[in-house]
Each structure stands twice: as structure tokens, then as C-alpha cells.
Amino acid sequence: MTWALLALALALLPDQALMDAIPKGPYGLNVQNVLFALFIVALIEPFAWPPDPRRREWPRIGRIFALYLALAFLATWYGFLITPMVGPPLATEDFRIESWRDEATCALAFVVAARCVRSESQMKKVLVVLLVASAYFIHYYLVRYYPEVERIRLLPMPPGVREAEWADSQKWMIKKMGGVFTTLNSNGMAAYYLYVAVFFTGLCWHWRSVVFRLLVATLIVFLGMGIFYSLSRGALVAAAAAIGYGIFHRRKWLVRVAAVGFVAIPILAGRLESLDGSAATRLDLWNHAVKLGLRYPMGVGYRLFHLHHRLKYGLKLDTHNFFLRSWAELGPLGAILVIALVLACIRLGWLLHVRGRTDFARGMGRGCSMMWVAIFVANLFGDRLSQVNLGIVAWTITGMTMSLLIMDEKCRLSELPVAAEAGGVPVFARFGPVPEPVLAASSLPDPHEDSKAGTEAPG
16 A cells, blocks of 8 residues: 555645644654655665565666765754854754655655555556646635635735836736645746646546546646646646646657757846846856855755855845755865756656657656656756656656566566576576476477377378
């Protein structure tokens, strides 16, 4: 029933409004802590199994993720030596420990999905729960959107405020609406809708279930409304990039040119004139993050960029770029690990799309790959991955994609022709010994048949 645990996490963890309503237990125990412990318990049995010579116990993504988490945990401790206004993270309620726990929860969900979900039927059940939960989240937002927007627009303009300034203030009031994602703003909410919509788009590209396609098409329409109403330009650009990647992936030169263009945004933005306030602020934050990463090769400490920014500029702001935040807080090594992790996930999805034997597997691969392209682009404009509200969806889907790829590789290995060695024991040099095939007695040729045939007189 591991799939039920993953489905429960997908339904509960993104709903921060519900999480806040559930009372905490002793020592700050909450639902996320319980799920964290259950993930660890679910992994005890698979890790106790004897190793399978045909299976890589630690795939590339798992190793990179483990290194990133280890570096981040180390940075929570040496960061206070660089940032004098904070002490060591000795309390479980420390914001650095809570942020690290969010990412560790997503890592556990990935490993559980990759090792414990063992059939397409279980994955389909998890995806049905994701579809229903996403439909509820967007319904919660849209039902409250129109009355709240009308209320904001009817607010009287304060005296002494210019009309343009008041219109801008009203726009920011609307952008603060995050639906069930109470700890995120509208940009974070749009990222959740984006990841789910892009993944289901890729899945239905191949999976030919008519009923599921109708349900998903309806959901994507409403999720698109949520993205549009959020006023998140980054989410719209990421959606276009993901769909373009899904269509033009085989034209590698075009994909590479587009990737270079997106990466060059922080560099070229400084040469553009007449930037709006939001873009100009992001550019200043990116420049400061680059300088901090160059000044501190080990980074300024996990989740401590905003404090360094306040020391210099008097404003407590995030980097608004997940990769540059990793560069500033964890150093160049942290940024390299994050980029390698995202690229490995994109490659993982497309490998399954190419090698998958069923429409569902190919759709899972394309959807996962497109989702990570959207994650890559969206995180150029903000941190849209480290929060458990967003990461739990991305990493659960990625873990199931990994599980499908492992199952496909095992099926291919079982169908490979067996080559007999001189000693009579068939061996795969890469995967270890394989048992000899057992043939039925009736299928074995009679060694005396030819000699008998030669002694018979012609009729």
C-alpha cells in the first residue's frame, strides 16, 4: 500500500490551508513529520532485500540529490559563521531546518516512488488522486478569486496617492492571492498549476484512455485559468517552453539555442532599458547573488541570502532565481549539483519516452520530461521547487518515472539472448550470472535419432 502513502502526501502536503488547520502534536509534531517518518518506514523493507545484480541501487539522480542534501545540511551549520545575525540551527523550528526538511521529504518521496511502486496500476491510482486534488485546489482558488478581485477593485483610493500607484497596489493585492497555498504567493501557486498541467499534457500525448483524456483536458483548462489569473509571466514562459520542448525535442539544435537563451536572461537583462520595477529588482538580486557566490566559495549558508541582502540594501528579499540562490548559499558546487539534477531528470523522462513499451509508460516519460523543462524555466524567475508544496508533486512523478524505467530495463534483460560460455554457464559481463534456461524434456532432441534414421532401409 505504498502507493496510498504517496497519494496521501500528494493530497495533503500542497494544501497549506488544511495543514495550518490541523492542530500540532507535542514537540511541534505535524502531518509532514508523520509522513516523513512513514516514508522512512516504507523504505525499510526494500533496502532489506538482497541486491539485484540487474538493478542499479543508487541511480544517478539519487546520488546527486543525496549530495545536494548533504551539502545543504552542512551549510545550515557553517552559515552562522559567515552571517553574524543568526546562530546555529539548534531548534527543530529553525527556518533552516524546516526548509531542509521540506527538501528531504521530497527526496524520500522520490526514493519511495522509485523503489516501492511496482506496477502501472498503482501509478494510475496515484495519478487519479493527483488529478482530484488538483481539481479541488483550482476550484478553491477560482471560487474565491472573483469576489475577492471585485472587493479589491471597489476599495477607495487613499488620499494623496496617484491613480497609477493605486492601480499598481491593487495588482499586488491580487497577486497575493494563493488559494490553498497560503505560504506562497500567486507565483508559487501558478508553479503548482503549471507542473501538473504540463505533466498531464505529456501523459495524454500517448495514453489513449478516452475518459482520462476528457477529465485531464477539463482540468488543464481550469489550471490554465489559474496560471493566467496569477499574473505570473514566468509560469507562462515556462509553459510555452515545455510545450515547445515536447514538440521539437528531436531538433536538438533548436532546444540548445532555446536553453542558452533562457540561461542568458540574467546576463542580457542588464543591457535592456526601461525595465519595469519587478524586472529591475530581480536584476539587482541576481547581481548580488553572483557576487556573494564569488566572494564565498562555500556559500553564505543555507537559506541565508535574504539576510545578507538586508545587511547591504536594507531589504529582506529572496534571489528570485533558484539556481542563483544555490550559487549564493551553497557556492558553485551547490549550483552545479542543482543544474545537474534538473538535467538528469529531463533526460530520465525522455529515456522512458523512447524506451517505454506501453502508451502509459511513454506518456509518463514525455510528461516528466516536459514538467522538468517547465521547472527549469520557472526557477529562473524564483524558487519554485524547494517548498514541499511544489516539490512533492515533481519528485513523486519523477520517482514513478524512474520505477517504470527500471521495470522496462528488467523486462529487456529477461529477453536478451543467452550466450553460453566455455564452461557451460551463461554470463552477462555487466549484470552478473544468469541462470540457465530450463527446457522441457519433450523439447530436447534425441541424440540417437539421426543414427536411427541412417540405418533404416528405404521404403
